[in-house]
Amino acid sequence: MKKIILLSFLFFLFSFSVTYSQNFVKGIIYYENSSGRKVPLSGVSVFWENTSLGTLSDDSGNYKLTISDSSKRLLFKYLGFRDQIIQFNNQSSINITMIEEENVLDEVVVNKKQKTIQKSYFKTQNITNVSSEELLKAACCNISESFETNPSIDVNYSNAITGTKQVKMLGLESPYLSITEENIPMIRGASQIYGLSFIPGTWVESMQITKGSGSVVNGFESISGQINVELRKPYSDSPFYLNVYSNNMGRNEVNLHSNKIINDKLSTGVYLHANKNNNKVDSNNDGFLDNPLSSATNLFNRWQYINPTKGTVGFFGYRFMNDKKEIGEINDNKLPLRKPWKGEIHTKRFDSSFKYGYVNPKIPYQSLGFQMAFSNHDQKSFFGERNLDLNQKSFYSSLIYNSIIGSTLNKIKVGFNIAYDDYNEYFDRIFNENFINSSRIDKSFGSFFEYSYDSLDKISLVAGIRYDFHNNLGNFLTPRLHLRYQPFEKSVLRLSVGTGRKASNVISENQNIFATGRKLFFPNENELYYGLKPEKAVNYGFSFRQGFYINNREGDITIDYYVTDFDNQVVVDWETQGQVSFYNLEGKSYAKSLQIDLEYQFSDNFLMKSTYKNFNVKKQYKSGLLQNPLTPKSRFFTNLETSTNLNDKGAQWKFDLTYNWIGKQRLPFHELSIKKNGYSPTYSLLHAQITKVFSEKFEIYLGGENIGSYKQDKPILGDPFGTDFDTSIVYAPIHGSLFYLGLRLNI
Amino acid sequence: MKYIITLSLLFSTIVFSQENSSKSENVTFTVQGVCSMCKARIETGVIRIKGVKYANWDVLSNKISLIYNSKKIKIDDIHKKISLLGHSTEKYEAPEEIYNSLPECCRYKTNQPH
Numbered sequence: 001m002k003k004i005i006l007l008s009f010l011f012f013l014f015s016f017s018v019t020y021s022q023n024f025v026k027g028i029i030y031y032e033n034s035s036g037r038k039v040p041l042s043g044v045s046v047f048w049e050n051t052s053l054g055t056l057s058d059d060s061g062n063y064k065l066t067i068s069d070s071s072k073r074l075l076f077k078y079l080g081f082r083d084q085i086i087q088f089n090n091q092s093s094i095n096i097t098m099i100e101e102e103n104v105l106d107e108v109v110v111n112k113k114q115k116t117i118q119k120s121y122f123k124t125q126n127i128t129n130v131s132s133e134e135l136l137k138a139a140c141c142n143i144s145e146s147f148e149t150n151p152s153i154d155v156n157y158s159n160a161i162t163g164t165k166q167v168k169m170l171g172l173e174s175p176y177l178s179i180t181e182e183n184i185p186m187i188r189g190a191s192q193i194y195g196l197s198f199i200p201g202t203w204v205e206s207m208q209i210t211k212g213s214g215s216v217v218n219g220f221e222s223i224s225g226q227i228n229v230e231l232r233k234p235y236s237d238s239p240f241y242l243n244v245y246s247n248n249m250g251r252n253e254v255n256l257h258s259n260k261i262i263n264d265k266l267s268t269g270v271y272l273h274a275n276k277n278n279n280k281v282d283s284n285n286d287g288f289l290d291n292p293l294s295s296a297t298n299l300f301n302r303w304q305y306i307n308p309t310k311g312t313v314g315f316f317g318y319r320f321m322n323d324k325k326e327i328g329e330i331n332d333n334k335l336p337l338r339k340p341w342k343g344e345i346h347t348k349r350f351d352s353s354f355k356y357g358y359v360n361p362k363i364p365y366q367s368l369g370f371q372m373a374f375s376n377h378d379q380k381s382f383f384g385e386r387n388l389d390l391n392q393k394s395f396y397s398s399l400i401y402n403s404i405i406g407s408t409l410n411k412i413k414v415g416f417n418i419a420y421d422d423y424n425e426y427f428d429r430i431f432n433e434n435f436i437n438s439s440r441i442d443k444s445f446g447s448f449f450e451y452s453y454d455s456l457d458k459i460s461l462v463a464g465i466r467y468d469f470h471n472n473l474g475n476f477l478t479p480r481l482h483l484r485y486q487p488f489e490k491s492v493l494r495l496s497v498g499t500g501r502k503a504s505n506v507i508s509e510n511q512n513i514f515a516t517g518r519k520l521f522f523p524n525e526n527e528l529y530y531g532l533k534p535e536k537a538v539n540y541g542f543s544f545r546q547g548f549y550i551n552n553r554e555g556d557i558t559i560d561y562y563v564t565d566f567d568n569q570v571v572v573d574w575e576t577q578g579q580v581s582f583y584n585l586e587g588k589s590y591a592k593s594l595q596i597d598l599e600y601q602f603s604d605n606f607l608m609k610s611t612y613k614n615f616n617v618k619k620q621y622k623s624g625l626l627q628n629p630l631t632p633k634s635r636f637f638t639n640l641e642t643s644t645n646l647n648d649k650g651a652q653w654k655f656d657l658t659y660n661w662i663g664k665q666r667l668p669f670h671e672l673s674i675k676k677n678g679y680s681p682t683y684s685l686l687h688a689q690i691t692k693v694f695s696e697k698f699e700i701y702l703g704g705e706n707i708g709s710y711k712q713d714k715p716i717l718g719d720p721f722g723t724d725f726d727t728s729i730v731y732a733p734i735h736g737s738l739f740y741l742g743l744r745l746n747i
Numbered sequence: 748m749k750y751i752i753t754l755s756l757l758f759s760t761i762v763f764s765q766e767n768s769s770k771s772e773n774v775t776f777t778v779q780g781v782c783s784m785c786k787a788r789i790e791t792g793v794i795r796i797k798g799v800k801y802a803n804w805d806v807l808s809n810k811i812s813l814i815y816n817s818k819k820i821k822i823d824d825i826h827k828k829i830s831l832l833g834h835s836t837e838k839y840e841a842p843e844e845i846y847n848s849l850p851e852c853c854r855y856k857t858n859q860p861h
Contacts, residue, residue, distance in 0.1 A: 043783070045807055045860050052808035079782075079852075079861030362773055363814060365801050407800045456791045 023264060026064040027094040028650070028696070029057045029076065038648055041078065041098055049073040049085065115607070116641075117150065119545065119558065121492050124452065124460045124484045125214065126543045126560070128152060130207040137641075137656050137689060139701055139742055140245055141253045141275065143204060143229065144196035148687060148705075149658050151597060151611035151637045152209055153227075156630065159512040160715035160727040160734050161327045162345065163291040164193060170211065170224040170562050170593040171615035171631060175502070175509045176537075178214065178222030181229045182315075183398075184353055184373045185219060189421060190392035190508045191377050194347060198321055200273040200298060202243050202255040205230045212562055213480045213498025213539045216448045216464035217400065219417060220478040223500035223537045224564050224591070233315075234259045234269035234304045238746050245742035249291055249735060250279020253742075265307050273298040280330050283736045286716050288727075290735040292325035292345075311359040318352040327515075328384070329720070341720035343515065345381040365404045365411070372397045383514040384720060385431040390508050395420040409454055413464075416447040425507050430519040431721070440528060442503060444470040460484045464498075473503060473534045490547030490556070497540040504535050504570040506582050513580050517718060517725035521581040533584050536567040555600035564591040566619070574668040575623050578723040587620030591628075605644070611637040627666050630680075630731055634663040654691040660684065665731045672717045672724065680731035683710045700743045709736035771800060771814050774822060778804060778811045779835045781855045788853065792832040796825060806860055 029046070030038040040061025047054025048071035057063040065074075067088075074094065076084040081098040088094075116134035120127065130150065137149040144165045147153040158166040167174050179187035179196070187195035207229050214226040241257040252275060259269040277294045284290065302317035328342035353373040360366045372395075379390040400415035421442040428435050446468035454460040462482040469475050480498030487493075506522075506529075513520065523531030541562030548555050566589040573581040594614040601607050613635045617628040627633065636659075643654040665680040667673060675681075689703035712732035718724035778789055786804050789811065793802040798819030804811040815825060823838065830839035833849045852858065 043861065047807055052805070052810070054807040056806075077860055079859055083859075363771065363801075364803070365814075404800060407794050408802075409794055456794070 023261065024064055024066045025074070025088065025091065025094060026062065027096065028061045029063060029096050029098060030061060030646075031081065031098045031100065038097060038646060040646065041081075043078065044081075044098065045075075045077040047075055047077075049075050117609075119556075121486060121490070121545070121547075122460075124454070124462045124482045124494070126211040126494050126496065128209045128211075130209065132205055135201045135204055135207075136691070136701075136744075137658075138201070138687075139689065139703055140201075140247065140251070140740060142197045142201055143199045143207075146201050146204075148660075149639055149656070150209075151609065151613075151639075152211065152595070154613075154635065157730045157733065158193065158728075159515055160712075160730050161288055161292070161343070161515055162325060162512075163294075163734075164197065166193065167196065168631075169209075169227075170539075170564060171591040171617040171628070172224040172564060173509070175504070176223040176500075176564070178218060178226045179229070180218055180226065182231060182353075182355070183218055183228060184371060184396055185221070185419070186229070188221065189377075189394070189423060189505050190379060190390040191349070192505060192509045193511050194323070194345075194379075198298065198323065198347075198349065199229060200255055200271075202241070202257065203231050203271055203273070203300065205232045205237075211543070211560060212482075212496040212541055213500060215462070216450055216466040216478060216480050216498075217413060217415070218398075219419070220446065220466060220468055220476070220500055221502045223502070223535075223539060224562070231300075231302070232257065232259075232269065232271070234267040234302055235261065235306060237269060240745070240747040242745040243742065245740060247738055247740035249277070249281050249738055251275065251277040251291070251294075266303070266305055268301070268303045271300040271302070281735065282330055284711055284713075284715070284734065286714065287329050288341075288716055289327060289330060292327045294323070294325045296321070296323040298322075309361065311361040313357045315353070315355040319350070321347070321349040321351075323347045338721070341384045343381065343383040345379065347377070347379045349375065349377045351375045365402070365408050367402045369400045369402075369415075370398070381514075384725075386428055386514045387426065387435075388507070388511065388514050389424075389426040391424040392508075393422040405451075409456065411452045411454075413450040413452075414448065416445065419444045423505070427507060427514070429525075430723075431517070436525055438525075438530070440472070442470070442472055444468050444473070458486050472528060473501065476501065492545050494543045495541075497538070499536070499538045501534055501536040503529055504532055506530065506532060506570055506572070510572055510580070512728045515725075515727045516580075517721075517723040518574075518578055518580045519723070521579060523583060530582065532570045532582055533568050535569050537564050537569070538567070539564045550600070553601045553603070555598070557599075558595075558597040560593070560595040560597075562593050566590065569619065571619060571621060573621050573623075574629055574728070575621055575626075577668075577670050577726075581622075583622070585620060588625065589619035590617070592616040606642045607640070609637075609639045609641075611635075613637070629668045630665050630729070632663040632665045636661040650693070650696045652693045654689075654693065656689045656691075658687040660686075662732075667729055667731065670717050670724070670726055670729060672714075673729065674714055680712075683732055684708065685710060685733070697746055698744070700741075702741050703739070705738045705740075706733050706735075707737050711736055770816050770818050772817045772822075774813050774815070775810050776813075776826070776837050777809050778829055779809060779841075779855045780804065780806065780853065781858045781860045782806065782852050784850060785834065785853045785855070788832060789829065789834055793825070793829060796820065796828050799825065 029041045029044045031041045032038060042057050042059045044057040046063045046065055048068035051068055051071050053068050055063050055065050072088045074086045074088050076096055078098055081100055086094055116131045118129045135146045138146045147155050147167055154168040155165045158164045169177055175192055210226040214222045237259045239259050243255040245253040254274050256272045261267040274297045281290050298321045300319035305314040325345045329340035331340055355371040357369045375394045377392045381388045396419050398417040400413055402413050404411050424439045426437045446466050448466035450464035452462040464480045466478045478499055483495045485493045543560045545556055545558040569585040569589045571583050571585050596612045598610045615631055615633060617631050618625055638659045640657045644652045646652050661684045663682050667675055667678055667680055686707045687705045691699055691701040693699040715730050715734055717726040780789055786806055789804045790802050793799055799815045801814040826836045826838040829836050830841045833841050833845040835841045
């Protein structure tokens with residue numbers, strides 16, 4: 001029965017793409033360079049003769065133009081090249097090679113490939129844009145894994161058995177980040193640990209990473225930064241996309257997208273993701289699975305409505321996710337005379353969202369946006385003898401109005417957000433005893449005002465303020481300020497300061513406790529938030545970027561320094577073996593982060609990025625002011641990216657190499673730990689990927705992660721059913737080198 | 748009390764901008780130019796003219812769309828000020844010496860759109 005459903009679904013997807021209606025023409029524009037190779041040409045004007053309907057080709061030479069009713073002749077114009085006119089006979093795509101006009105100009109044609117990670121000189125905030133192409137570099141499989149090639153975000157292993165990776169920014173864990181999906185808060189509360197792994201990488205169109213406090217528009221919760229994920233849009237995405245991935249650890253993944261333009265206003269897309277891992281792998285011979293046995297399906301349907309004459313745009317989407325992970329000891333191993341330690345994490349999630357935007361066609365600087373989202377997150381899990389059930393129902397809505405004061409040099413945003421979260425948690429403090437069943441409702445209403453000024457040359461600023469009414473956190477003000485000063489074209493200095501606060505969801509944020517024998521201690525488990533006060537911090541910092549040319553090639557150096565200073569924080573204290581204590585901060589807690597990036601384009605096809613990071617993250621524990629455990633003080637990162645030239649058919653080879661050096665990390669004390677000095681050794685990781693592009697429609701990729709096969713010795717400590725059991729002291733990969741192979745089909 | 752402040756803030760901004768736009772006039776006319784650098788030059792120059800609220804110039808059609816406050820500036824003065832940026836409009840030719848100081852790629856009398 002399941003197969004029939006799946007087959008009919010597949011059929012549905014295919015029929016979608018076949019009947020796909022065409023109302024535009026697209027193609028790639030090339031020119032022949034001096035060595036006779038075809039190279040994409042950007043900035044070419046493409047328009048219908050005798051009309052003003054036209055466009056420019058993008059950095060990959062692509063253009064897409066709505067079909068004209070009045071003209072059947074397509075004109076291509078570019079300075080220094082002959083004009084070309086093509087008769088249009090309803091072809092769906094027209095590729096063209098521009099021919100240089102001889103001796104007209106001795107101008108050098110600058111052909112620049114768009115970078116996959118882009119930092120802007122002009123934006124006021126410190127925002128990095130990550131394109132979908134960058135996400136391909138970490139081919140597998142979801143966004144939590146996609147940050148491996150991104151220097152601003154660190155990926156850590158959260159424990160030795162669930163295979164989960166956790167992200168950190170500016171030295172702080174993901175709960176201190178605000179992670180939004182198209183500006184709707186997404187990864188928070190119950191989904192904190194696994195949430196990022198539930199967004200398949202191929203669904204993502206782009207990501208915006210803001211360092212520092214960010215904008216006030218999306219709420220008060222962001223402390224160290226914001227990550228916004230833009231998903232694919234049915235109207236602009238390709239009609240059919242398939243990605244298949246398989247690795248030597250037995251993990252198989254499939255992504256299938258299909259989009260259909262129903263008429264000139266309405267389009268829809270269906271996105272399916274499934275993965276399965278059936279292989280029992282125990283490369284370090286500790287009797288435990290290195291990666292969980294897993295199966296997951298994720299289905300997303302989205303509708304897009306556009307009406308350019310009325311200036312309206314709308315989105316509606318819903319999705320279902322079902323993810324099951326089995327963890328623990330392998331049965332067939334020679335176990336002592338006891339039952340094997342096993343566990344399971346089963347998550348079901350439903351999401352739906354509605355967005356509506358209106359831009360006054362007569363007054364383009366006035367616009368109104370409304371959004372609404374509902375989600376239900378349900379996790380049922382057990383870890384050996386310990387149980388953990390989490391449920392969160394969330395509703396979020398916001399209204400935002402954009403306008404100007406005087407002229408578009410002074411812009412304002414005003415609006416409000418409503419958030420409603422219903423949490424239920426059920427867990428035990430220690431093996432099958434002391435069950436705690438807690439539930440709470442968080443409600444908040446906040447309104448914001450953000451003013452931005454842009455002199456269009458040297459100076460810009462964004463000043464935002466919001467005021468929130470929260471049933472549990474009280475009423476409070478959140479101010480944030482960003483300044484940009486660009487004295488010269490290639491130098492830019494940014495400053496930011498702002499506050500943020502959040503209620504700590506200690507159980508869902510620290511799930512790795514449950515795969516240990518540690519007993520939980522709270523100030524008072526019968527009180528709201530178990531007696532823990534809301535976390536409150538101020539974040540400030542600067543970023544300086546200087547671009548340069550060496551050998552006529554572009555490069556830049558960026559220095560970022562950010563400080564997060566906590567007024568109040570929930571201290572998660574792992575320092576005593578056999579227990580985890582949560583308590584309110586008494587004393588100092590700060591995270592100081594320094595990052596130096598160097599980027600240089602050695603040639604048209606060869607880009608190097610290098611990063612050094614230093615984290616000074618300390619807080620006052622009962623046992624003293626200590627560096628956060630499992631947070632390396634320094635890290636070094638290098639990424640090299642190169643490719644061959646495109647040939648006539650659009651074929652090329654792409655190579656990508658990432659090197660990571662991770663400095664020593666302080667380890668919480670454990671009597672069985674083999675690291676007697678209390679610090680982890682330093683180590684390096686190497687990731688590489690080769691992609692063979694056959695055409696713009698088809699490519700095959702092959703890659704390796706952790707090629708040097710660095711593994712942590714003895715990541716699992718103690719007797720699985722004793723109080724000394726610990727899987728949380730993890731500083732390095734659990735599994736050895738991993739190799740994968742996959743293909744992408746894009747029609 | 749705080750509710751009232753917040754709501755009145757929100758409300759007044761909306762009212763304020765609505766009221767403001769009632770004096771607004773929309774116009775579209777031709778301004779000579781050929782490239783994206785021209786676009787930046789024209790738009791930056793125009794938006795800094797007092798009374799102009801919004802400006803968008805299109806490379807292919809050479810049309811500028813403007814919204815301005817007719818009580819603060821006359822449309823003729825906007826044309827004149829644009830021509831002084833080196834870009835001729837329907838009403839005013841750019842002075843020769845200013846045109847000659849344009850960057851090479853913006854010289855619309857000799858260059859094709861690019």
